[in-house]
Structures are given as structure tokens and as C-alpha cells.
Amino acid sequence: MLTRQDYRHIVQEITGSLSMLDKDKTVLHFDGQPSVEKSGERERRQKDIEKRLKAIRIDLEKPTKHGRSIPRRVHRRIFNVFRPPPECLTQIQGELEAMGWKVCRCAFQADTYIGSCCQGSDEHGDCIAITRDNDLICFHGIWRVAMPVGPKRELMVFTKKDILEYLDLPSPLHLLLAAIVTSNDYGNGIRFCGIKTNVANVRG
Structure with missing residues (x-):
């Protein structure tokens, strides 16, 4: 269970990222119960977290410089691997x-x-969906997404129109089909085919 201090720190992180948004025009969506369709992806992510935690433990056992208890290089990795418990999310x-x-x-x-x-x-x-999921732009009805990019994680807006032009796809349905047949959170896609190959196949 997180301490009160940790909880406040998380809220400050979130509100800092939201400072540029209009409260009256913004809705914050949180995941609910895990879906069966995403069980394979959850299992993969859990294995990835365990692998990263193991690497962090190994790093923490190495000698540190200047008497630091936790090396600076490890701080960010710990932050990235942290997942708050449901009780904390409810409080947030x-x-x-x-x-x-x-x-x-x-x-x-x-x-x-x-x-x-x-x-x-x-x-x-x-309507703009702010997300870290790069496949959300493929959803039907979503025409613009804002995603954090670059070292400073600044928000950049991507439009479906620009993506269709870049990929030379004739319609949003072609983009949706390319996303479906490519490995994603809900399925493994066509084996041995990446997004580039699948886009070319969908384009015909």
C-alpha cells in the first residue's frame, strides 16, 4: 500500500501533465476490470515487468558512486516499472x-x-484523444490523438488524415484493417508480418 506522501506525489505528477488542458472539455478515462480479450497482452506485460525488476535488482547490488543509496540511472527505471495498486487508483x-x-x-x-x-x-x-497507445488513432471515429514524444515527452497531435496520406491508404477502414492484422494488445496478428508488410497488403 502506498503511503500518503507517495500518493500525493502521483497526483502532482498527473495534475502537472493536465495543466494545459481545459477541465470543462476534458474527460479522464481509467481502465476498469481486465478484459478477457487482453489477457495475453497482460501476461506478456507481467513477464516484461518481472524481467525489468530482475535487472533493477542486479543494478542495485552493484557498488554506487558518491555514497548514493540508489544510482540515478536506476531511478527512472523504477519509476517506469511501477504500477499503482487499485486502492491507490481509486484515491487518485x-x-x-x-x-x-x-x-x-x-x-x-x-x-x-x-x-x-x-x-x-x-x-x-x-475531439482529441490524449494517449500513449499509438494504435488508438486506428479506432473508428477517432481522428486526432495527442501523444507524448521525444526526451521531454511533449504532446504532439497526430491526425488520421496525415497518417493515411503518409501510408498511402485510401480510407480509415484500410488503416483499421492494417491495425487488426498486425500484432496488437488484443491479438498476435499475422505471423511474421509487421505493420509495413500489412499496410502494403491492405493497400493492395
Whole structure:
């Protein structure tokens, strides 16, 4: 269980990232219960976390310089591998609501719920999904996503129109099909075929 101090630090991290957004026009979506469709991806991620934790433990056993208890190079890796428990997420959601943010506790996966909410939108609307999932732009109805990029993790907006032009795909459905047949959170895709090959095949 996280301490109160750790919990406040997490909230400060989140609100700092949200400072550029309008509370009245923003909805924060949180994952709900794990979906069966994503069980394979959850298992893969858990194995990856265990592997990274093992590497961190090995690094922590190495001698440190200047008497540091934890080497600086390890701090970021610990931060990246940390996953808050459900109780902490509940507290964070409540605190964000108390600050005036609109919070949506999705029944299952947030990405699919966001996709369903955007079904009626069009490319001329003002809806932007802020995410780290690079496949969210492939969802039907999502025309723009903002993603953190670069060393400073600054938000950059990507439009479906630009992606279609870059990939030389004739329609959003072609992009969706390419995403479906490529390995993603919900399936392994076509074996031995990456996104480049699949886009070419879909393009015909």
C-alpha cells in the first residue's frame, strides 16, 4: 500500500501533465476490470515487468558512486516499472474529481470505451484523444490523438488524415484493417508480418 506522501506525489505528477488542458472539455478515462480479450497482452506485460525488476535488482547490488543509496540511472527505471495498486487508483480518481476534473471509470478497457464514445465524431470535430497507445488513432471515429514524444515527452497531435496520406491508404477502414492484422494488445496478428508488410497488403 502506498503511503500518503507517495500518493500525493502521483497526483502532482498527473495534475502537472493536465495543466494545459481545459477541465470543462476534458474527460479522464481509467481502465476498469481486465478484459478477457487482453489477457495475453497482460501476461506478456507481467513477464516484461518481472524481467525489468530482475535487472533493477542486479543494478542495485552493484557498488554506487558518491555514497548514493540508489544510482540515478536506476531511478527512472523504477519509476517506469511501477504500477499503482487499485486502492491507490481509486484515491487518485477521487482527488482528481475533487479538483474539478471529469473522471470516467470505464467498465473494462479505456481505449475501447473511448473509441465507442467517438463513434459519431468526424474529422472536422474538435475531439482529441490524449494517449500513449499509438494504435488508438486506428479506432473508428477517432481522428486526432495527442501523444507524448521525444526526451521531454511533449504532446504532439497526430491526425488520421496525415497518417493515411503518409501510408498511402485510401480510407480509415484500410488503416483499421492494417491495425487488426498486425500484432496488437488484443491479438498476435499475422505471423511474421509487421505493420509495413500489412499496410502494403491492405493497400493492395
